[in-house]
Amino acid sequence: MAASQIHIKPKRFILFELLNRLGNNEALIGYLFILPSLIGFAIFFAYPAVRAVYISFLDWNLLTDAKYVGLENYQTLFDDKRFWDSLQVTVLYVLWNIPLQTVLAIFMAVMLERFSTITSSIMRGIMILPWLMPNVVVALLWLWILDPSIGLMNEFLKAMGIGRQPFMGSPDQAIQSIAGINIWRHVGYTSILVFAGLKTIPKSLYEAAAMDGADDLMQFRKITLPLLRPVLVFVLVTSVIGSFQVFDTVAVTTGGGPAGSTRVIIYYIYQQVFERRIKMGMATAASVVLFSILITVTIVQMRLLRSGESDLADYQ
Amino acid sequence: MKSLRAVIFIALILAMTVPLTGLAQAQDDVTIRYMLWDNNQLPAYTECANQFMESNPGITVEIEQLGWGDYWTAVQTGFVTGDAPDVFTNHLAKYPEFVALEQLVDVQPLVERDSVPTDIYYPGLAELWVKDGARYGLPKDWDTVAVIYNADMLEAAGIDPAVMDEWTWNPEDGGTFEQVVAQLTLDANGNNGLSPDFDKDNVVQYGFTNDWATAAGYGQTSFSVFTASTGWTYNNGLWGNEYYYDDPRFTQSIQWIADLWLEKGYAAPFADVSGLGSFALFQSGKAALTTDGSWMIGSYLGSEFPVGFGRLPIGPEGRKSMFNGLADSIWVGSKHQEEAWQWVKYLGSAECQNIVGQAGVVFPAIPEATDLSLNVRADAGVDVSAFTLQAAEEGGTFLFPITDYGGEITVIMQEAMDRIALGEVDAETALTEANEEVNALFE
Numbered sequence: 190m191a192a193s194q195i196h197i198k199p200k201r202f203i204l205f206e207l208l209n210r211l212g213n214n215e216a217l218i219g220y221l222f223i224l225p226s227l228i229g230f231a232i233f234f235a236y237p238a239v240r241a242v243y244i245s246f247l248d249w250n251l252l253t254d255a256k257y258v259g260l261e262n263y264q265t266l267f268d269d270k271r272f273w274d275s276l277q278v279t280v281l282y283v284l285w286n287i288p289l290q291t292v293l294a295i296f297m298a299v300m301l302e303r304f305s306t307i308t309s310s311i312m313r314g315i316m317i318l319p320w321l322m323p324n325v326v327v328a329l330l331w332l333w334i335l336d337p338s339i340g341l342m343n344e345f346l347k348a349m350g351i352g353r354q355p356f357m358g359s360p361d362q363a364i365q366s367i368a369g370i371n372i373w374r375h376v377g378y379t380s381i382l383v384f385a386g387l388k389t390i391p392k393s394l395y396e397a398a399a400m401d402g403a404d405d406l407m408q409f410r411k412i413t414l415p416l417l418r419p420v421l422v423f424v425l426v427t428s429v430i431g432s433f434q435v436f437d438t439v440a441v442t443t444g445g446g447p448a449g450s451t452r453v454i455i456y457y458i459y460q461q462v463f464e465r466r467i468k469m470g471m472a473t474a475a476s477v478v479l480f481s482i483l484i485t486v487t488i489v490q491m492r493l494l495r496s497g498e499s500d501l502a503d504y505q
Numbered sequence: 506m507k508s509l510r511a512v513i514f515i516a517l518i519l520a521m522t523v524p525l526t527g528l529a530q531a532q533d534d535v536t537i538r539y540m541l542w543d544n545n546q547l548p549a550y551t552e553c554a555n556q557f558m559e560s561n562p563g564i565t566v567e568i569e570q571l572g573w574g575d576y577w578t579a580v581q582t583g584f585v586t587g588d589a590p591d592v593f594t595n596h597l598a599k600y601p602e603f604v605a606l607e608q609l610v611d612v613q614p615l616v617e618r619d620s621v622p623t624d625i626y627y628p629g630l631a632e633l634w635v636k637d638g639a640r641y642g643l644p645k646d647w648d649t650v651a652v653i654y655n656a657d658m659l660e661a662a663g664i665d666p667a668v669m670d671e672w673t674w675n676p677e678d679g680g681t682f683e684q685v686v687a688q689l690t691l692d693a694n695g696n697n698g699l700s701p702d703f704d705k706d707n708v709v710q711y712g713f714t715n716d717w718a719t720a721a722g723y724g725q726t727s728f729s730v731f732t733a734s735t736g737w738t739y740n741n742g743l744w745g746n747e748y749y750y751d752d753p754r755f756t757q758s759i760q761w762i763a764d765l766w767l768e769k770g771y772a773a774p775f776a777d778v779s780g781l782g783s784f785a786l787f788q789s790g791k792a793a794l795t796t797d798g799s800w801m802i803g804s805y806l807g808s809e810f811p812v813g814f815g816r817l818p819i820g821p822e823g824r825k826s827m828f829n830g831l832a833d834s835i836w837v838g839s840k841h842q843e844e845a846w847q848w849v850k851y852l853g854s855a856e857c858q859n860i861v862g863q864a865g866v867v868f869p870a871i872p873e874a875t876d877l878s879l880n881v882r883a884d885a886g887v888d889v890s891a892f893t894l895q896a897a898e899e900g901g902t903f904l905f906p907i908t909d910y911g912g913e914i915t916v917i918m919q920e921a922m923d924r925i926a927l928g929e930v931d932a933e934t935a936l937t938e939a940n941e942e943v944n945a946l947f948e
Contacts, residue, residue, distance in 0.1 A: 336785070358775060448923035
């Protein structure tokens with residue numbers, strides 16, 4: 190008995206020692222904390238992404254044997270007029286979606302700040318409602334509202350004395366209508382993010398500016414916007430990525446039509462698989478191209494907006 | 506203490522036996538998953554399944570229904586993930602693709618083994634599902650296309666529906682059909698389309714509408730009733746490899762249809778039918794006439810105004826409707842192919858088709874069952890002879906153009922048809938271009 194006890198003690202001692210040393214290593218603890226999400230990321234994002242790159246070099250329908258074709262899928266893709274059209278449509282969508290949505294969100298957030306706390310919380314609750322609705326429900330709702338012949342919107346416009354609009358029935362208005370639907374859905378959420386950003390700006394800055402005779406507009410330009418930058422960077426980067434990936438609204442409302450005017454890049458990818466007998470190689474090749482575009486756009490955005498810095502120090 | 510131990514002991518024994526009995530049952534019972542898209546037919550097929558399960562105690566049939574749009578994505582995804590239904594309702598536009606992907610069971614050997622009669626159906630229906638001697642399904646129903654009219658609007662215009670028994674159409678001046686359509690079109694001032702004062706930019710009631718938004722390359726319920734009546738055919742026959750979308754008879758007919766809204770103001774413009782569709786437009790009382798398939802009869806009868814069914818106009822080569830048929834197919838990945846075959850055999854039998862006929866939703870593939878369906882409608886005071894006379898007429902029907910690349914053709918042709926309908930380009934230019942692209946698929 191006694192002999193074994195003596196034997197065990199040093200073992201325990203070493204274990205404690207090790208744990209202690211580990212506990213002192215902050216980096217390791219940090220890694221342990223992100224490990225769960227890292228595992229999820231590796232299984233559900235990193236691995237499929239790498240595999241998609243591999244599939245983009247194959248001629249494969251997931252059912253019969255795959256054939257290695259090298260860069261042939263990319264060649265076909267770059268020769269396909271519909272692919273370039275879809276990129277153009279996507280960029281057009283982003284250009285209609287992001288600037289309007291961001292400006293509107295900032296405006297709404299600034300207005301929110303001027304309300305009393307209670308009004309502002311009620312308003313925020315209402316504003317986030319569209320964002321809580323499933324995308325498909327939102328799209329169906331607007332499909333009915335914007336129907337050119339029996340939709341509510343045209344009745345409303347008629348009452349205002351404005352002529353009937355075709356909305357999603359015309360290539361001239363379809364992508365704008367879809368951008369409008371998604372602005373309606375996301376602007377509340379975005380403005381709440383901006384609102385949270387506004388709360389981090391010290392009130393004393395505004396007081397000082399007011400004393401120096403700066404009016405509201407001047408305060409907004411010289412204090413609010415610059416100090417809001419870190420939040421705006423986050424909002425812009427995530428919403429631009431999301432905007433490039435628009436799909437559900439298109440699938441529910443127009444199915445890429447009329448005449449391909451709303452065939453965004455993700456819808457093009459979808460068609461490769463579900464309407465062109467499971468062309469996985471083509472679909473993944475297009476995804477890889479989209480991925481490269483998004484990476485580039487994001488890096489450029491981060492650089493231009495100096496995402497890592499804050500200007501608050503300059504003010505204090 | 507003692508009783509507690511006893512309780513735990515009994516609970517443990519129960520916990521061990523429950524999974525065991527569950528397992529034993531699962532070995533005897535085979536569950537067949539069956540999928541269909543039309544929710545109007547769900548009750549009839551549920552009844553079929555109940556009858557089938559009664560006479561086949563070892564087999565359970567589970568029916569899943571998904572709307573047309575989601576149906577095909579679900580079936581296709583199922584093929585890949587190994588989760589497709591054992592048996593599913595198949596469509597002629599889709600099945601060549603599934604054959605190419607090797608996803609359908611060839612039931613011909615089973616048909617021969619069980620000597621299942623394939624001549625009990627309407628002529629031609631069973632053969633649609635045969636390719637190179639392999640058979641990929643047993644017919645379940647058929648459909649034709651006819652004219653549907655808003656009876657109130659005809660009465661208000663003083664038009665006797667009997668006009669449809671004799672009306673004519675041609676791609677040059679639209680025949681008497683166009684006259685009727687014009688007469689049924691009203692502008693905000695109450696002038697109809699025949700009046701010299703008619704204002705085509707301010708129409709409140711359209712004479713005609715059709716489902717152009719999904720016309721694509723087949724136009725089953727939209728252009729095919731016109732284009733086929735000129736003698737035009739889609740391609741060089743069953744499993745053909747050359748399409749004729751650039752034929753002058755076709756391009757001229759398509760241009761005539763598009764001009765109904767682009768030039769004349771007699772039909773609802775493309776934008777109005779591209780959202781909720783022409784059916785919603787008709788039901789909201791904005792159009793007097795439309796063309797649609799027999800599977801929609803029940804839906805049209807649900808309108809808030811009286812609805813009638815009329816014959817198609819007589820074209821240069823007569824009255825023509827597509828004669829389309831659905832079938833039930835077995836997925837190659839099914840783990841219970843024998844049981845799945847029993848179910849398919851039952852679905853194709855008079856027993857089940859009589860039940861479907863009595864439901865009065867679609868016309869079953871077996872003539873006697875269709876008669877039942879007609880009786881149900883006659884009892885309800887509904888005259889659907891416009892659909893059945895069409896099917897019975899000598900040369901009154903043509904078959905669905907079955908070829909490879911259905912999905913690709915749809916993408917190419919829908920784009921072309923959209924552009925024509927929007928007036929962006931004329932039919933001849935757009936269709937010549939599209940036809941080249943379609944035929945390039947077969948090279």
